[in-house]
Amino acid sequence: MKANQNEQPNGVKEIARRxxxxxxxxxxVIHNRSGVSAKTRTRIEKIIxxxxxxxxIIASRLASRKVLNFAILIPSVSAETAFWAAPLAGIQQxxxxxxxxxxxxxxxxxxxxxxxxxxxxxxxxxKSKIDGILLAPSFIEESIAFTDALKEKNIPYVFINSDIxxxxxxxxxxxxxxxxxxxxxxxxxxxxxxxxxxxxVNVSHEIENHHHLLRKEEGFRSYFKDNEKRIVKIDIRQxxxxxxxxxxxxxxxxxxxxxxxxxxxxxxxxxxxxxxxKGKKGMLLVGYDFLxxxxxxxxxxxxDFLICQKPQEQGYRGIMALxxxxxxxxxxxxxSFMPIDIITRENHAYYKN
Amino acid sequence: MKANQNEQPNGVKEIARRxxxxxxxxxxVIHNRSGVSAKTRTRIEKIIxxxxxxxxIIASRLASRKVLNFAILIPSVSAETAFWAAPLAGIQQxxxxxxxxxxxxxxxxxxxxxxxxxxxxxxxxxKSKIDGILLAPSFIEESIAFTDALKEKNIPYVFINSDIxxxxxxxxxxxxxxxxxxxxxxxxxxxxxxxxxxxxVNVSHEIENHHHLLRKEEGFRSYFKDNEKRIVKIDIRQxxxxxxxxxxxxxxxxxxxxxxxxxxxxxxxxxxxxxxxKGKKGMLLVGYDFLxxxxxxxxxxxxDFLICQKPQEQGYRGIMALxxxxxxxxxxxxxSFMPIDIITRENHAYYKN
DNA sequence: CTGAAAGCGCTTACAG
DNA sequence: CTGAAAGCGCTTACAG
Numbered sequence: 114m115k116a117n118q119n120e121q122p123n124g125v126k127e128i129a130r131r132x133x134x135x136x137x138x139x140x141x142v143i144h145n146r147s148g149v150s151a152k153t154r155t156r157i158e159k160i161i162x163x164x165x166x167x168x169x170i171i172a173s174r175l176a177s178r179k180v181l182n183f184a185i186l187i188p189s190v191s192a193e194t195a196f197w198a199a200p201l202a203g204i205q206q207x208x209x210x211x212x213x214x215x216x217x218x219x220x221x222x223x224x225x226x227x228x229x230x231x232x233x234x235x236x237x238x239x240k241s242k243i244d245g246i247l248l249a250p251s252f253i254e255e256s257i258a259f260t261d262a263l264k265e266k267n268i269p270y271v272f273i274n275s276d277i278x279x280x281x282x283x284x285x286x287x288x289x290x291x292x293x294x295x296x297x298x299x300x301x302x303x304x305x306x307x308x309x310x311x312x313x314v315n316v317s318h319e320i321e322n323h324h325h326l327l328r329k330e331e332g333f334r335s336y337f338k339d340n341e342k343r344i345v346k347i348d349i350r351q352x353x354x355x356x357x358x359x360x361x362x363x364x365x366x367x368x369x370x371x372x373x374x375x376x377x378x379x380x381x382x383x384x385x386x387x388x389x390x391k392g393k394k395g396m397l398l399v400g401y402d403f404l405x406x407x408x409x410x411x412x413x414x415x416x417d418f419l420i421c422q423k424p425q426e427q428g429y430r431g432i433m434a435l436x437x438x439x440x441x442x443x444x445x446x447x448x449s450f451m452p453i454d455i456i457t458r459e460n461h462a463y464y465k466n
Numbered sequence: 467m468k469a470n471q472n473e474q475p476n477g478v479k480e481i482a483r484r485x486x487x488x489x490x491x492x493x494x495v496i497h498n499r500s501g502v503s504a505k506t507r508t509r510i511e512k513i514i515x516x517x518x519x520x521x522x523i524i525a526s527r528l529a530s531r532k533v534l535n536f537a538i539l540i541p542s543v544s545a546e547t548a549f550w551a552a553p554l555a556g557i558q559q560x561x562x563x564x565x566x567x568x569x570x571x572x573x574x575x576x577x578x579x580x581x582x583x584x585x586x587x588x589x590x591x592x593k594s595k596i597d598g599i600l601l602a603p604s605f606i607e608e609s610i611a612f613t614d615a616l617k618e619k620n621i622p623y624v625f626i627n628s629d630i631x632x633x634x635x636x637x638x639x640x641x642x643x644x645x646x647x648x649x650x651x652x653x654x655x656x657x658x659x660x661x662x663x664x665x666x667v668n669v670s671h672e673i674e675n676h677h678h679l680l681r682k683e684e685g686f687r688s689y690f691k692d693n694e695k696r697i698v699k700i701d702i703r704q705x706x707x708x709x710x711x712x713x714x715x716x717x718x719x720x721x722x723x724x725x726x727x728x729x730x731x732x733x734x735x736x737x738x739x740x741x742x743x744k745g746k747k748g749m750l751l752v753g754y755d756f757l758x759x760x761x762x763x764x765x766x767x768x769x770d771f772l773i774c775q776k777p778q779e780q781g782y783r784g785i786m787a788l789x790x791x792x793x794x795x796x797x798x799x800x801x802s803f804m805p806i807d808i809i810t811r812e813n814h815a816y817y818k819n
Numbered sequence: 820c821t822g823a824a825a826g827c828g829c830t831t832a833c834a835g
Numbered sequence: 836c837t838g839a840a841a842g843c844g845c846t847t848a849c850a851g
Contacts, residue, residue, distance in 0.1 A: 124828055135838040140830065148836055171524050171566055172828035175843050179830090213524055289816065296812040303657045303770070417656070453813040459649040460806040463642065477844055488822040493846065501820055525844035528827050532846090826847080835837085 123164040132157045143168065170441060174214050181216045183435050184238050185428075186231075186248040187273070189222035193352070195404045196379055196424060197249075200273065203428025204247070211436050218432065219243065226318065228252050235259040239266075245283075245435040247271045247428075253324075256280075269438055273431045274424075275325050276448075283438055286430050288422040289450045290325050294332025294377070296453050297399055297420055301373045302336070304397050304417070309372035311337075312364055313346040316357060316380035320348050329377045345371065357383040358390075376400035381419070385410035403456060403464060411458050421464065422451040476517040485510045496521065523794060527567050534569045536788050537591050538781075539584075539601040540626070542575035546705070548757045549732055549777060550602075553626065556781025557600070564789050571785065572596065579671060581605050588612040592619075598636075598788040600624045600781075606677075609633075622791055626784045627777075628678050629801075636791055639783050641775040642803045643678050647685025647730070649806050650752055650773055654726045655689070657750050657770070662725035664690075665717055666699040669710060669733035673701050682730045682754075698724065710736040711743075729753035734772070738763035756809060756817060764811050774817065775804040 125143070129136040134153060141149045142157040143166075149157075160166075190198045201220075208218045221238055224230040231252050238246065239262055246263065250256035250272050260280050263270050269283040276285040301311060313333060315326050330346070337343055345368050349360045361384055365371055374396060376384050381400020388396055389410070399418045400407065410416040430449065437443045456464055478496070482489040487506060494502045495510040496519075502510075543551045554573075561571045574591055576584040584605050591599065592615055599616065603609035603625050613633050616623050622636040629638040654664060666686060668679050683699070690696055698721050702713045714737055718724055727749060729737050734753020741749055742763070753760065756774045763769040783802065790796045809817055 125830095126828080136829080137831085137838060138836085141837090144830095150836060153836080169528075169566065169828050171528050172843090173830075175522075175524050175528060175845090176828075176830040178843065213522070292812065292816070296810065299810055299812040450816050452807070452816045452818060454805070455808040455810075455813070457649065457652055457808075459645065459652040460808070463645070463803050463805045465805055478846095479844080489845080490822060490847085491820085494821090497846095503820060506820080522844050525827090526846075528829090529844075529846040531827065821851085823850090824848100827843105827845090829843090831842080832840100834839090 123166055124169070128157060128160050128164065128166060131160050174440070179215065181244045181439060182219060182242060183216060183432060184219045184221060184241070184243045184246040185432075186221045186223065186234055186238065186246065188225040188249060188251065194225050195406075196402055199403070199424035200249075200428030200431075203425035203430070204432050205428075206425070207429045207432035207436070211432075211440075214436075214440060216436065216440070223251075225251060228255055231255050235262075239263075243268060245269045245271075245439055247273055247431040247435060249274050250277050250280075251275065253277060269435065271431045271434050273427050284434050284445050284447050284449060286427050286434065286449045287451060288453070290328035291332035291335075293401075293420050293422065293453045294329035294334075295336050296332075296455075297329075297375055297418075298333045298336030300418055300455060301375060301397060301399055305372045308370070310343050310345060310368055310370050312361075312368070312371045312374045313344055314349065314361065314374060314376045314384060315347070316349045316352055316376065316378065316383060318350060318352060320350065326377045333375060333377075352380060352383070354383055354386055358387040361387055362391075371396075373397035373399065378402070379404055379407060381416060382406040382410055385415040389413070389415050403461070408461055411456070411461055414458060417457070419456040419461075421454045421456050423454065425465070427451060476519055477522070481510065481513050481517065481519060484513050527793070532568065534598070534792060535572060535594070535596045536569060536785060537572045537574060537594070537596045537599040538785075539574045539576065539587055539591065539599065540781075541578040541602060541604065547578050548759075549755055552756070552777035553602075553781030553784075556778035556783070557785050558781075559778070560782045560785035560789070564785075564793075567789075567793060569789065569793070576604075578604060581608055584608050588615075592616075596621060598622045598624075598792055600626055600784040600788060602627050603630050603633075604628065606630060622788065624784045624787050626780050637787050637798050637800050637802060639780050639787065639802045640804060641806070643681035644685035644688075646754075646773050646775065646806045647682035647687075648689050649685075649808075650682075650728055650771075651686045651689030653771055653808060654728060654750060654752055658725045661723070663696050663698060663721055663723050665714070665721070665724045665727045666697055667702065667714065667727060667729045667737060668700070669702045669705055669729065669731065669736060671703060671705060673703065679730045686728060686730075705733060705736070707736055707739055711740040714740055715744075724749075726750035726752065731755070732757055732760060734769060735759040735763055738768040742766070742768050756814070761814055764809070764814055767811060770810070772809040772814075774807045774809050776807065778818070780804060 125136045125139045128139045138149060139157055142154050185204055187200060188194050188197045221234045223234050232255050248270060256277060260270055272282045272285045274287040313330060317326055320326060345364060347360055347364050349357055374384060379402035385398060398416045400416060401420050403421045407416060407419055411419060434445050438445050478489045478492045481492045491502060492510055495507050538557055540553060541547050541550045574587045576587050585608050598621060601623060609630060613623055625635045625638045627640040666683060670679055673679060698717060700713055700717050702710055727737055732755035738751060751769045752771045753769060754773050760769060760772055764772060787798050791798050
């Protein structure tokens with residue numbers, strides 16, 4: 114191919130030519146590296162402006178054989194935390210897409226029932242050489258300590274699934290919990306009569322710490338704020354089927370006329386199991402998350418609606434946010450709320466997590 | 467940087483070394499170009515297999531300064547076809563992402579009320595030099611003629627928003643219309659009583675040709691197939707507000723006890739306008755598409771639910787499908803149905819088209 | 820049918 | 836503080 118014929122008109126070469134310097138010096142200015150006299154720097158910067166220079170990222174990645182290491186820190190996947198399989202799949206998908214650009218993703222997992230496991234992993238991560246990290250800040254204080262250390266090292270971090278505001282994260286990607294509760298109330302309100310009562314169920318080992326469950330409940334209550342008497346609420350800290358069944362049965366006995374149950378997380382399958390066993394029909398059941406067990410009950414019409422928030426996309430976009438920031442040097446939205454999807458028996462097959 | 471130190475171990479160079487040929491010959495085999503003896507070809511192919519060679523797409527695009535031209539052919543955006551702004555935005559987004567890879571997108575638009583305009587544009591496209599095309603096959607026969615010509619020229623094409631099956635398109639990206647109607651019925655069924663009747667409204671100039679409206683109606687009816695008497699249906703071919711109001715008013719008068727209206731496309735705003743004007747409260751109104759006008763009525767609770775199918779994503783994924791196929795040489799899903807999203811007053815703010 | 824060489828736009832030691 | 840040169844992994848005329 115002949116040179117100079119259809120050469121990129123505004124590349125480093127052209128800048129160097131106009132500034133009467135070598136391309137190495139231009140490169141130093143572009144990347145803000147030291148070793149350029151103020152005078153030369155200004156001259157080159159001006160030309161970059163004039164030409165509206167856009168670096169060719171592809172050539173850049175090809176030439177610099179630098180590998181970027183991203184880390185993720187999320188709960189490990191278990192029967193109780195099946196949810197996290199989806200974000201992990203999204204992370205995998207993102208990695209597949211940007212591997213060609215020389216990006217590696219190191220995976221760290223912690224036990225959602227153990228703060229110690231979280232802390233242990235953060236220490237590991239700080240020892241390793243990473244350029245950016247995506248994490249689920251499930252434990253608030255521990256996450257604050259960790260991100261302080263990251264800040265010190267100038268390593269950008271992205272929060273996923275739940276947020277800690279004002280922590281200077283690169284961004285937050287996940288649900289707006291309050292509004293997802295509010296929406297659930299709206300949907301339920303369509304399906305029952307004004308005299309009907311509603312049972313709100315929180316199922317979790319440590320409800321005190323689970324800000325996110327409480328945020329959903331707040332949103333739900335806020336919708337019915339002129340009618341608070343319609344809501345009965347129970348907290349269930351023993352998450353096995355027997356305990357859930359017992360508590361729910363008690364509540365239903367105590368308050369007649371409950372026509373809808375809202376479970377604030379994915380444990381809605383436990384309640385579904387109870388309703389199915391007892392042959393209770395005509396109870397509207399609404400809960401969270403696109404998990405196989407929940408979908409099964411959705412298909413059997415035991416669960417009526419599932420609220421879902423694109424868990425896979427959360428993982429995908431979390432990684433891509435780091436990529437945008439570190440590779441493309443492009444600006445990143447500070448907060449990116451997921452849509453609040455309403456999944457029923459009739460549209461779940463089309464839902465892409 | 468020292469050579470040979472951390473050189474890509476399985477690149478064309480290594481293949482050439484093992485096969486004792488030049489990299490030019492290796493390149494010929496990789497791209498199935500002629501001018502290689504059968505013997506050499508086989509030898510090289512074997513080595514490619516052994517090394518599980520994965521070409522470096524980035525280097526490839528950088529070296530080959532070839533520009534790929536994609537074309538799109540979709541309805542022009544007007545007050546009546548505001549829908550198409552969203553796919554167009556998605557196309558723009560995709561183009562921005564892959565421009566660096568040397569892809570250009572030529573935009574062609576046609577008038578949804580004029581077959582002639584469609585045909586005219588297809589002729590233009592066939593005269594231009596394009597490598598792939600994304601189109602909305604709104605006019606069936608004309609689209610068949612067009613895709614026949616494309617097939618002849620070996621140009622891949624992607625259908626968007628509505629499908630023509632068995633046309634050897636690279637893929638279809640869009641809604642499953644039947645099921646979106648079925649889902650609408652499911653949602654309405656939750657919100658009204660068994661004795662209530664439902665009005666189905668088709669608003670379109672040429673309902674005969676609009677297979678897609680009819681497919682939605684079919685899905686809707688199929689949900690109520692044991693109870694067909696509950697459904698009253700009207701077709702409105704004059705799409706101005708006055709005509710719609712008149713027809714709907716007549717239908718409501720003729721059949722008392724209608725408690726829900728299902729409009730099979732985005733013209734639901736027309737019906738909403740009527741209901742609001744007449745001060746009719748308590749009528750459940752369900753329709754299609756995330757358009758500003760519809761959202762306004764959703765916020766005022768005149769429209770209760772909008773069924774949406776990610777129009778922007780349709781455009782984005784359509785372009786990316788061509789990219790996957792032509793640049794990455796990766797396989798592409800034959801059919802990719804969009805999710806069937808249920809949008810209400812309480813979650814529309816979080817919907818990303 | 821095959822190979823040597825220049826080139827894509829940028830980065831990176833190295834030398835001065 | 837600055838520049839010449841080699842290199843990233845692949846493609847492309849061109850010459851034989």
